[in-house]
Amino acid sequence: MELKLTRTQGIMRSARYVLWLVLFAVSIEVAVRVDDWITFRAPIFKNFNQESLVETDALGKRGKPYAHYLKWKLNSLGFRGPELRPDGLRIGTVGSSETFGLYESIDHEWPRELEQSLNSRPGPVRIEVVNFAFAGMLVSTFEKRLPEFIQLTSPQVVIIYPSIVGELYRTGNFGPKPKANGKTPTPPASELRIKYRAETIFKNNAPHWLIDWLRERRALRVFADTPLVMERAPDSLLDTFREDIKRVIFGLRADGVVPVLVTHATYFGPRLDSHETPMMINWRQFYPMLKEEGFLDMEARANAILKEIALSEHLILIDAAAKMPEGGEFFADFVHFTDRGSRLFSELIAGRLQCLRQQGTECLADARTQPSQPKSPHSFQ
């Protein structure tokens, strides 16, 4: 039996327990940082997160050469994937985080799957797929980078898988995009590295109802802080999207590159079912300026624009939005693929482009020509 403690002894003991807990927590954080240093050569005292994968120059963001964060590894040119080979037919892929790869296992993001799928088909032409994408890349961002990417990689074909939601931040002054935890980005120095990893473990193991409930709570906080909420994406946003796409196509064709358009697929398919509402709320917390009902309408309008452009410009169009099955088997969240989804998506594209393996770009001759001059660029800002 333990002796009764005096008040002072009790306080001292409590203080020791607190000290042990602090030491315990600090040593976990230190272990994460040392491990990051050993594994990724990450700086111990600076911030290290997904932002470490990109750098900013006069043209905006781009992938940072040799950057390595957890499963994401960039090559010497700042593109996710292996170093470029000197031979073969080169296909570039343009898009946002869906194309860069988020939830898929290493080497299962759709550009890698596409390369494997095409090369597994009969034909003499070796195909190489270069993933130009990074998280948050807009069509307009790519347009600025186009000459640089073409000079670096000389692609013969570029597949454009554009996401329109990122354009919403161009419709007004909404401040910085919220992070996954529902708060606006914090200064780098204050970020604990164990936090992201602990959240990932929690998301992978906690019951779905609990995750949905927590997401909804966070989303409601974000929505409450958003002053301007739109029922529907404005036509001007879609017009900008159209012009951005056209300029990219014009730029690619001017350099003799064949553009290929892919419509944007989502977890929800064409309609929002009632059981999909928690996922939609989860999506909306990143773009709180648009009501839930507006998202699928915006997606449908953006995809209609892609179809319209493909028709008028005689481009190859792959209607992934119509062909990808909806739901959690293929989508890990609202737009990002699971391994299975990524494989199916790449098969859709590979099925349409398999002639490249046998004939090279000759088989896409129709899509290479007929450039049309787009309107002059303008911005909402």
Next chain:
Amino acid sequence: MLFNSLEFLLFLPTVLIVYLLLPWRGQNRFLLAASIFFYASWNWKFVFPLLFSTTIDYWVARRLEQLVSQGKPQTDRRPYLIVSLVSNLGLLGFFKYFNFFAENVQQAGALMGMNVSLPTLQVILPVGISFYTFQALAYTIDVYRGQTHATQSFWDFFLAVLYFPHLVAGPIQRASNLLGQVNAPRTITREKWADGIHLIFCGYLKKVFIADNLAPFVNHVYDLPTASGFEVVAATVAFAVQIYCDFSGYTDIARGVAKLMGFEFMLNFNLPYFARNPQDFWRRWHISLSTWLRDYLYFSLGGGRGSAPVVYRNLMLTMVIGGFWHGAAWNFVLWGGYHGLLLAMHRATGPWLATFFAWPGKIGALASASFCTLAMFILTCYGWLLFRADSLDEVLRMTAKLSSPLEGFDLATLNTVAVYAVPIFVVQAVEFRAGQLDLFSAWRIPAELRAVCYGVITYLVLFRGGLPQGFIYFQF
């Protein structure tokens, strides 16, 4: 609900908080409810065979106790013991071995040109059935032998069998040990909590960081018909480390959790890979099972008394049955027979070996001890190959590969195993030299440094652990 699941990490603190707030009798009732919940989380139907087994054993023990107090001879008590044996072994045989026997009878019939048709059962093997039936049997045999008293309370007995930390994979507790702790208030001290927390951290480190990280490599090599000789050697050593860390990790967690509640479980592993001979190995590996087999089977067969052939027979029978206890497959029988053979050979050659290895001087003693330890480790590893293989064909294929151990040598394979195996061997070598299983206590590591070490362990377990795998011994 596995120990390495999020559910258990929520379950345990909840149980602990409520447990510590309750008086002793309330603690027992609450623990029983928590243990039923824990067990039913696999499948609520599993509770019924366990209830059946414990009800019969409780009743048998009470009757045996009456007969012992009346001074009745063992012959009068024997029918009751047989009831317990038949019900427990019948339960085990029904769930675990029926399909195995049916399949083998059919195959034997086919070999002899007969068409024997036996039904196969579509039943799920209740988790931990091998462990709790042996524990219940030990209780009735002890009461039969007059070595312990039957408990008055069914619920206390039910709790002793069902107590969740040891329910599914042991250690197989003796009734005299655990019932005594259930029947009296437990003392919870800071030292017990410190030991318990230490064991839990060590257990998770062994299981999640070491065993689960080695499992994919082992599985890959065993599934690869074209594995090179070096890969087979590496996988065999890796499996030796994996199964030790998996099982002793589970035991550490079980013992640690029990300590947090004031219970003491018996030691189950004592640096088994530092054994110098087969007998020494079985004094260090799965001690709760090996002592069970010794006390209730080997001694019942006659033990070491009688002529040499009789003793060898007893050893072989004990180990073959021990092997068969692990699972309804011929490779477990083979593994048991292999260890029985090692034990018999050691018994036959022990005095000669002792003389042969009595090398003079300190260096001589160290060299002979090291040689014997290494030789025993190699023999043990081969036993694990028999244990891990899925079929006799696989045993033959893997054994053939061992004849060219350096074929396909590559540093990456070596590194895959060494990065997990070397640290555990180094730590255990230090423990072996120090004669202590808990270096933190032996070296009086201050609590502040312990907190740092536990932080690092938490990091390794949470963020560097392998993909979650079930505990190997849960299947038994």
